[in-house]
Amino acid sequence: MSETIEGGPRAPVLTAKHVVRRFGGLVAVNDVSFEVRKGEILGLIGPNGAGKTTMFDLLAGSILPTSGEILLNGVNVSGEAAHRRIGRGLGRTFQIPRPLPNLTLIENVMLAAQGQSGERLLANFLTPWRVAAEEKVAETKAGELLELVALARLAHEPARVLSGGQRKLLELARVMMADPAIILLDEPAAGVNATLLEVIIDRIRDINARGITFLLIEHNIDMVTRLCDRVLVMAGGQLLCEGTADEVARDPRVIEAYLGGAAAA
Numbered sequence: 001m002s003e004t005i006e007g008g009p010r011a012p013v014l015t016a017k018h019v020v021r022r023f024g025g026l027v028a029v030n031d032v033s034f035e036v037r038k039g040e041i042l043g044l045i046g047p048n049g050a051g052k053t054t055m056f057d058l059l060a061g062s063i064l065p066t067s068g069e070i071l072l073n074g075v076n077v078s079g080e081a082a083h084r085r086i087g088r089g090l091g092r093t094f095q096i097p098r099p100l101p102n103l104t105l106i107e108n109v110m111l112a113a114q115g116q117s118g119e120r121l122l123a124n125f126l127t128p129w130r131v132a133a134e135e136k137v138a139e140t141k142a143g144e145l146l147e148l149v150a151l152a153r154l155a156h157e158p159a160r161v162l163s164g165g166q167r168k169l170l171e172l173a174r175v176m177m178a179d180p181a182i183i184l185l186d187e188p189a190a191g192v193n194a195t196l197l198e199v200i201i202d203r204i205r206d207i208n209a210r211g212i213t214f215l216l217i218e219h220n221i222d223m224v225t226r227l228c229d230r231v232l233v234m235a236g237g238q239l240l241c242e243g244t245a246d247e248v249a250r251d252p253r254v255i256e257a258y259l260g261g262a263a264a265a
């Protein structure tokens with residue numbers, strides 16, 4: 001019972017209810033329902049073309065569902081734009097992060113600050129002291145977040161010097177700047193070397209220990225097994241099954257879905 005009490009330890013942060021998304025004749029997401037519970041790291045796996053990225057786009061608000069509902073902390077956000085969902089505590093990283101190459105790391109992270117007066121020309125003109133004070137606070141916070149993701153020593157370097165794996169860490173710091181309740185992570189392990197992968201796994205654990213919930217799309221099953229208590233499997237736009245990483249890896253339907261994908265590739 002207490003599992004679903006609003007605000008309780010296992011309350012749903014993000015809910016998909018019978019979500020459908022069509023692209024012309026193709027049903028990329030077909031009647032998918034699930035919950036991401038407060039404090040968990042939930043995995044989302046499935047073969048190429050399963051509909052995982054489309055599901056992320058729907059949850060984040062980059063695209064809208066053809067039908068069905070998306071709830072963020074119990075509020076129906078199905079028709080809301082992405083920036084409004086960010087304001088409600090939903091963060092998202094991209095498979096291929098694209099920081100502004102000529103800005104420093106700290107400047108890139110500061111760009112993600114919410115509600116700065118500096119964004120408003122009038123405020124800048126009328127209350128420059130407040131804008132300066134807010135920028136100082138944002139700079140301190142961005143510095144702390146770069147420390148959290150082990151990039152503090154590069155804080156004043158331009159983002160173009162970063163490797164692919166370091167860009168993923170910068171992306172995590174950027175998302176954290178908006179104080180998210182939940183972060184959607186899109187393939188954080190893709191293209192990352194083994195050493196940096198360990199850093200990314202550690203940082204995700206640290207951020208999760210601060211009470212932040214994660215939904216993780218990942219093809220690297222070792223990472224999923226190490227981070228996720230619960231895993232959802234999608235195939236052909238539908239939710240195939242749910243369980244621990246070990247359970248789903250043994251499930252004949254999952255094996256069949258991956259083998260079918262490999263045969264079709």
Ligand SMILES: Nc1ncnc2c1ncn2[C@@H]1O[C@H](COP(=O)(O)OP(=O)(O)OP(=O)(O)O)[C@@H](O)[C@H]1O
Nearest residue numbers: 023026027028046047048049050051052053054055
């Ligand atoms: N904008 C779009 N227009 C038309 N079809 C699309 C669009 N976006 C995705 N699709 C199709 O929807 C299906 C699901 O794609 P999606 O990218 O969500 O899968 P995925 O599980 O994320 O795959 P991968 O693991 O390869 O990233 C695919 O058949 C894809 O071609």
